[in-house]
Amino acid sequence: NHLFHGCRVRFHYGHPDIFDRMFHLTRGGISKASKTINLSEDVFAGYNSILRRGHITYNEYIQVGKGRDVGLNQISKFEAKVANGNSEQTLSRDIYRLARRFDFFRMLSCYFTTVGFYFNSLISVVGVYVFLYGQLYLVLSGLQSALLIKAHHQNMKSLETALASQSFLQLGLLTGLPMVMELGLEKGFRAALSDFILMQLQVASVFFTFSLGTKAHYYGRTILHGGAKYRPTGRKFVVFHASFTENYQLYSRSHFVKAFELIFLLIIYHLFRKSDGKFHVMVTYSTWFMAMTWLFAPFLFNPAGFAWHKIVDDWSDWNRWMMNQGGIGVQPEKSWESWWNAENAHLRYSVLSSRIIEVLLCLRFFVYQYGLVYHLKISHDNKNFLVYLLSWVVIISIVGLVKLVNCASRQLSSKHQLIFRFIKLLTFLAVVTSFILLSCLCKLSIMDLIVCCLAFIPTGWGLLLIVQVLRPKIEYYAIWEPIQVIAHAYDYGMGTLLFFPIAVLAWMPIISAIQTRVLFNRAFSRQLQIQPFIIGKTKRR
Structure with a gap:
């Protein structure tokens, strides 16, 4: 047991469980105007006591081990x-x-x-x-x-x-x-x-x-x-x-x-x-x-x-x-859509000044596109602002194309699935052909193609962050569906890029053995080594 003198608080494993209500009513209390500010209720109790000329000492009578996060x-x-x-x-x-x-x-x-x-x-x-x-x-x-x-x-x-x-x-x-x-x-x-x-x-x-x-x-x-x-x-x-x-x-x-x-x-x-x-x-x-x-x-x-x-x-x-449908009642652990909505829910209740600051911070992603389009050979060292504005045609075209495929998916995928898949194939071939023709006509090198990707990928992410701030204003318009599809593509792409090197390392058995030996002692290593056999026996039964 621990006792926090001055606050008259009984500690349980180092954290206050019981407060003396009558004492703390004369010391400002521990409740605040916000239901979440008491996430650190012990600290605020100490603040109130000190501000009212209290004196706090910490006396530890019995030291016990605590079940800590490992x-x-x-x-x-x-x-x-x-x-x-x-x-x-x-x-x-x-x-x-x-x-x-x-x-x-x-x-x-x-x-x-x-x-x-x-x-x-x-x-x-x-x-x-x-x-x-x-x-x-x-x-x-x-x-x-x-x-x-x-x-x-x-x-x-x-x-x-x-x-x-x-x-x-x-x-x-x-x-x-x-x-x-x-x-x-x-x-x-x-x-x-x-x-x-x-x-x-x-x-x-x-x-x-x-x-x-x-x-x-x-x-x-x-x-x-x-x-x-x-x-x-x-x-x-x-x-x-x-x-x-x-x-x-x-x-x-x-x-x-x-x-x-x-x-x-x-x-x-x-x-x-x-x-x-x-x-x-x-x-x-x-x-x-x-x-x-x-x-x-x-x-x-x-x-x-x-x-x-x-x-x-x-x-x-x-x-x-990633593919499960989200919606009302679907937990974030079951669907990407529900997780995406929950992850950005804090922006719904943010004040106007915080939203403005968030948008200003998101503008940093447009620096890539603004600086890199002038380094492409297609610009011919032209520093005119019109070159930057023309680069936005690519982004608008991508959003329009996603909207077109999304509309076709909603209207044709259930009854005319063959036609829908054919439209998707034609769209993909048209995009690839246009990209190849543009590369040949403008004589773009591999370096230029890399620069194009580095220029437009951050711009798309910055736009996604900004529309999340503006979501209450645009959520019920037709533009929201392609935005959600693009956000899904970004998360799927990031996850795939992250998963690939892990899979390559997992393909080599020595990496798993080294990781187990470095991170855990012998008892844990033994448990990890026999665990697959235990699982296999359980499945057979």
């Missing part, structure tokens, strides 16, 4: 819940009033022990995006080339030296230094160094980089739109495999989409850069590590994540989830 999905749900709670604290009056009444050093302590850690996580991720979009502007505008030429003529290498030297900070050595110092004081510096090396061998850096993305996403989204909620994590045994569909539902918007965006930025920066190769690697290697971690950490930490029989079942389950 699976990645459980940990991510818990971190999402805590990040939501910290964002609600950031928006509350309580933390504002505390900060106004603290002296400077107490204010720093309050910042570090409450919302500061999550705010720093958000700033760290935003800093990566600001840096890469700045580099994107430099390479697409030609400013980087001009700066490097001028620096070469004047024999100045200060810019590259500064950027290359800061890459050592991206290793995370400075952020890991306080931990090493603390372990050194407790165990000795030799033990601290060996523990640090062992953590890297156990891919701890991959886990913490992935957790950084979880904290930043849920903290930033709740700051902007609200929608904090309790997320049950459970205490189940985690030697069992989480399906690809479950991982995609949980991490698609928080990690996978952001990782693909980082990869797009890095590829474009690599294609159009003018700097030295060694300088380029030193500047971007940490971002590549972050992007790959956000993409594949859920499968690396997933038991039997690279077992071939599990991969086959995951692919069937993924296709079934």
Whole structure:
């Protein structure tokens, strides 16, 4: 048992279960104007007590072991819940009033022990995006080339030296230094160094980089739109495999989409850069590590994540989830359509200012198209704004074509299925023929075709994000059906791209064995190795 003196709260495994109602009525209570702000009710009780000149001490009488989250999905749900709670604290009056009444050093302590850690996580991720979009502007505008030429003529290498030297900070050595110092004081510096090396061998850096993305996403989204909620994590045994569909539902918007965006930025920066190769690697290697971690950490930490029989079942389950019809009463775990609606439900209740900010943030995806269309040979170095406007004809044509196929599907697929399939074949052949003819007439190279894909794919995603904000205004018009079809195609494409390297690694049995041995001790490894035989016997019976 634990007792939180000053708040008169009985703790159960470190969390308050029972509050003294009469005492807290005189201390501001713990209920707020929002039904979701009490996601961190213990923190707000402490805030109220301190603001009324209370004094809180924490006395621990008996220390007991707690059933903690040990699976990645459980940990991510818990971190999402805590990040939501910290964002609600950031928006509350309580933390504002505390900060106004603290002296400077107490204010720093309050910042570090409450919302500061999550705010720093958000700033760290935003800093990566600001840096890469700045580099994107430099390479697409030609400013980087001009700066490097001028620096070469004047024999100045200060810019590259500064950027290359800061890459050592991206290793995370400075952020890991306080931990090493603390372990050194407790165990000795030799033990601290060996523990640090062992953590890297156990891919701890991959886990913490992935957790950084979880904290930043849920903290930033709740700051902007609200929608904090309790997320049950459970205490189940985690030697069992989480399906690809479950991982995609949980991490698609928080990690996978952001990782693909980082990869797009890095590829474009690599294609159009003018700097030295060694300088380029030193500047971007940490971002590549972050992007790959956000993409594949859920499968690396997933038991039997690279077992071939599990991969086959995951692919069937993924296709079934993507193709199932959604609607009223259909849970997000059963259909992509229901999950897509639930994932974007927070935008329905967002205030106008937050929607405007969301639209402004989505405008970054149009930078790709605006910059890249002027690098195609078809533009002939023409910088006229009309070239950019003509590129929108392609996007409008794609939306119209999707609308045409969708109408044909609704009217012909049930009674005239052969005619419908013939129309789909003709449409596909017409698109492919037009694309080939355009490539031949304009003499587009493979590089130009890659640039076209890199230009228009982010634009489509940006449009999807914007129409989600505007959904209450356009949901009942004819344009909404092709938008939903395009959104389905984007998610199916992202899932397929993500699934392919996992399937390739699962095809090699040694990868699954290495993963099991690295992540689990002998008891868990043995359980994972005999589990397929137990399942096989059960099926035969």
